[in-house]
Amino acid sequence: MSKKVKKEKSMIIQKEMIASLFKELSTAKETGKKVVYTFVPGNISELIRAFDMLPVYPEINALQSGMRKKSRDFIRDAEKIGHSEDVCTYVKCDVGMMINGNIGPTGEKIPDPDLLLLSYTGCFTFMKWFETLERLYPGVPVALLHTPYQEAQKITPEMTEYMVKQLKEEVIPKMEKVSGKKYDEEKLKKILVNTNKVEEYMVKIFETTKNKPSPIDAYFAGVYYIGPINIGFRGTEEAVHYYEELYKEILERVEKGLGPITPEGEMKEEKFRLVVEGPPNWTHFREFWKIFYDMGAVIVASSYTKVGGVYDNGFRVNPEKPLESLAKYCMNCYTNLNLEQRVDLLSDCITNYDADGFLVNSIKSCNSFSAGQLMIMQQLERKLEIPVGFVESDLVDPRYFSYSNIKNRLESFFQMLEQRKLILGN
């Protein structure tokens, strides 16, 4: 059987979208387009697009470097200039890439930033990251958008007001200055109409995992599905088209009773349904996925696919209230939820998607994700009486991926699930 990965139409569309963005970026200096560096959680790409600027996401570049086996050398170079072993490896990988000419995943140069939009959402490292970028690109303006944490498990009107005020007084004026264009609210509203459609599709797509077998893997394939919204396409026509096509393809799979497509081929038998917390490891992404594939384990929901926006609880942007919508979107990001909210969200996923177990992939160098994971895991174990598992790796530092350790623990975890089914199933 050929190991060639089957390409669906949506995959081709996504590939073209990414290629066109990086092409546009590589010629930005010639075309005069301005470039904004910003982060995935709480990424207000609609606002960037409203000013006809182009977004660059250092995290995405870092994970791409990890997948392309370039992160080891980038990290080494960042450590050489003084970044400690304990620093977030996205940061080091990104810095390493920049000091090596800033060549992006498509082999084209990524332009220097014209604006650093620091959307601070639950990750303290973001601040330090952009302080570093500020030193690498002296004189580039920084716009800080501070997203208040959902300390009291809710978004209060004051919090929204505070966010909108920052958008009006800090972010928009800086964008106007960098782009040379006036803020056009009507344009933003139009973009948000597309965002709204994309959000609806996203929810429908990730809900298809309620089917048995699940037609998709909501973690390993899920990271591809969230690609467009996480690299700046959320409010675009292309994104609407992509998700429309993707949803159609998935519905076809549901109709035919097919399992997920994986790099190893189609998943034949769904033996276990899991909910996974934490980002995946990018340096050994395929090997990691294969362990699950070999065990017949499908991820029916994951928190990681919610980093670019949480829509499970009904939140959608309202194009009529554009700035307020952007504010609420940022505050609703997964890493901006408090731990109780995360437990509730994951607990709902486990119940609604009928998962057999819960697994944490803890990230050695990511505090914002890893803090609280043990507590989350223990609470879910007690509340739902389901088997839970814990493995540890890293985002893009290949030194922290121990295949045999991870395989050993996952094997135990899957045998736990199997044993449970065997004994309690009858």
Add this chain to the structure above:
Amino acid sequence: MNKYYLGIDLGSTTSKAIIIDENDKIIGRGITNTRANYLVATEIARLEAIYNARFSLLKMKLEDEIEDNPEYKKYIDDVESVFQYLQFKHRLDRLSVQFQDTIKSTFDDDKKEDLSAIVTKIVDTISPKIRHEFINSNLGSKNQFFRDIVSERYNNEVNKLHKKYFDPIMLIYDKSITPVENELTDFNFGKLVAKAMEILDKKYSSLADNERTTSSLKFDREINLLKGSYKEIYNSFKDHIGFVASMDIHIADMVGTGYGRALLPFPEKSIKSEILCHAFGAHAIFPNTKTVLDIGGQDTKAIQVDRHGLVTSFHMNDRCAAGCGRYLGYIADEFSISLNELGPLALEATNEVNICSTCTVFAAAEIRELLNIGRKRTDILAGLHRAIVMRAMSLLARSGGVRNEFTFTGGVARNQAVLKYVSELVHENYGDDITINIHTDSIFMGALGGAMFARRNSKK
């Protein structure tokens, strides 16, 4: 025909085998610390478990008689101990030959003769001592490996020599022990038992003589009975032993677990994770177990189980193996003492030191520093044991804490000082109501779980 089930636990430091019957009752135990490949280790452990099973079956066969005559049990235990001695002796003879081979291949001609004579003298000195301990002091029941027994006595003799001999004589030992340990010998059970019985015959007859001459000797009740009736027992047992020796111990199914499990040529269903096996084994022995702590050679595992013995979560040490069995081995080497002496010495501490570092390599540096400033060995050892348990406590906390009842398994559970700190810290952190279970078969829990899975596999 009765069916038996085999569980093999290939750990990082030792390999264990357990044989159970159809009621999950343990009838055979085998363990080896050979560092040879896993297949040899499996075979050594399996053979030992089968010998042990034959003795268990003999006791079961004679259950009624043993109940009426307690000296029968003593007799069978004695036979098993001498049986173990004969296996030991075979290895020691092999080691002696290996010593001479090593000398021939390692040293210059002018040194060979001298070294050969010294080594021969050492073997001649320790050999009868060990024989005496096996036959009269039940050395076989002390769970010591061939290497431990020999090295302790060999080192003692080396210390008596001129210091110029220290390096070459230790080198000879180091180069020779491993190949001998890794050798697989399939003994003829019947013949070896017959030989053991002959040796015992002499022992008991001399006991009878001794009593006449030395009235101060105190014997326990069984011995007193034995010396009067050993000939009778010998005769009545001979047939039974012959039967058990030739009996086919039919292994209906087996399951492999532990680090090396993937290397076993077993079908997929017969390879189980050690997490499940340890939990299953611990839960079988102590059915109220909720939390299991297993400290093995390289792994520490904190496992939470539900009322069915099913694992709900587990945590293992990642990246660093400080705090595991190998750490103790390393510390024993640093102090030039055997692994078995560590715990008892640590229990003698009067002023336990605080060891800050739990990195194995750094701990060694810390030990030297502490010894230099005059801290007592026993106090340092106590601190080291506490440090290991502190690490285990942190892992337990990560896995969700200690729930009642708590079962401690693995090779390290044999160490009395570790037990003391586990018990102290568990009660301190989780309350005095926590019941702590420890079993003499703690090191075999993984293999037991494996054997139990094998029995269930075969039922399907």
